[in-house]
Amino acid sequence: MHQSALSLKLSTFVSLSETDLATLARFLIRRRNFTVGYELTHEGQVNASAFVLAEGWAFSYKTTPDGDRQIVDFQVPGDFLGLRSILFRTSDHNVEALTRIEATEVLASDLFDAFADAPRLATAVLWAASRDEAMVVEHLVNLGRRTAEERTAHLLLELGARLKLVGLADDAGFDCPLTQYHLADALGLSAVHVNRVLRHLREQKLMTFQKGRVVFDDFARLTDLAGFDTSYLDQDGPLLR
Amino acid sequence: MHQSALSLKLSTFVSLSETDLATLARFLIRRRNFTVGYELTHEGQVNASAFVLAEGWAFSYKTTPDGDRQIVDFQVPGDFLGLRSILFRTSDHNVEALTRIEATEVLASDLFDAFADAPRLATAVLWAASRDEAMVVEHLVNLGRRTAEERTAHLLLELGARLKLVGLADDAGFDCPLTQYHLADALGLSAVHVNRVLRHLREQKLMTFQKGRVVFDDFARLTDLAGFDTSYLDQDGPLLR
Incomplete structure (x- = not known):
């Protein structure tokens, strides 16, 4: 079986079982292409989706009331895009395609179902989110x-x-x-x-x-x-x- | 039942069931006091514990090779301390008591057991971690x-x-x-x-x-x-x- 970038990444944290991999595969069904500059998530958005980046680069950023842009991080294949946005009432940041990208949409329900079916996967997703946070911390330093x-x-x-x-x-x-x-x-x-x-x-x-x-x-x-x-x-x- | 600061906080995200609350209560058993300046977690530490802060303030920071200190965030009651550290092979940051604090230790096994028993709680912990990340993002801005x-x-x-x-x-x-x-x-x-x-x-x-x-x-x-x-x-x- 060809490994996705996401499963390749999560596998460096835990060895994923067949059930975990099958559940993870459900995250990767709704595959879509987006052009350069496409805005996947924006600040204030309600009911935003998250995405898993399969190909290309994206970036997340915030803007100040004065219109200044601070790029928070760049995302590469295997990374989640806007994961926080599906847990929050409104999205707190923007995500934009930096190149032409291929990404799959993850709904909140996919995530919650996955957590119920495959608790190890919940740990792996928490690990990936923690790793994203660790990168933002380094960018702060x-x-x-x-x-x-x-x-x-x-x-x-x-x-x-x-x-x-x-x-x-x-x-x-x-x-x-x-x-x-x-x-x-x-x-x-x-x-x-x-x-x-x-x-x-x-x-x-x-x-x-x-x-x-x-x-x-x-x-x-x-x-x-x-x-x-x-x-x-x-x-x-x-x-x- | 007296609500802990943690359950008060998580309850703003999801309504917690009796099972969730009972599982959460297990996080709050090993209650300990720490003096000002006590180092709960340090960079490079292996097998670090996480803590839930019950009383007092703490702060997380990183140091550069030159010895400069960058404070990443302050933690107040209801916040996790060093949550990333129990998922990572080695801790990537330091956590220190800013006042005399009361905190309860959370072992990796507590967390993984909780995720298996109460998947809603896994979502709530992921939410809390996402909120911590959102704060670091604002500190970057x-x-x-x-x-x-x-x-x-x-x-x-x-x-x-x-x-x-x-x-x-x-x-x-x-x-x-x-x-x-x-x-x-x-x-x-x-x-x-x-x-x-x-x-x-x-x-x-x-x-x-x-x-x-x-x-x-x-x-x-x-x-x-x-x-x-x-x-x-x-x-x-x-x-x-």
């Missing part, structure tokens, strides 16, 4: 405590590690559709500043981001510069159960 | 997109709303054990800057933080200044189910 260079390196190393988990990156690098505007709005920098930081990282022979591809020229030194420690992604080491 | 004054007001309004949910605040204000150092490390400001911001908010007759108490002098104007919208706390409005 990026803005609060890391220099422009450190935070840029940290985010790109994180994306590399997450993509590696679902077979879309290796230690050499990954295909990356982000523009400098996305990086700027995620990192609290201007696009000009991001450009300068990327040039400096390249000149130091640490990493290169060109033509839609991130190449880690010196993975060890870059990791050291960023203070990047994968433990918050909880994807390495033996299964817990 | 604080650092990325709000001025020093806006972010200070936003955090204190958030704490007021959270405490109100468990009966420890009203629209007039709340007892607050935070020092200017805690606020500074949460808001990405220096203690001197926090001091100046608080003075300015007081001079504008918006709010006063003195002698361990936050008083909202003009709740409506303060809310407006901060762009504070409670929907991310998902605590108002009819129950979902």
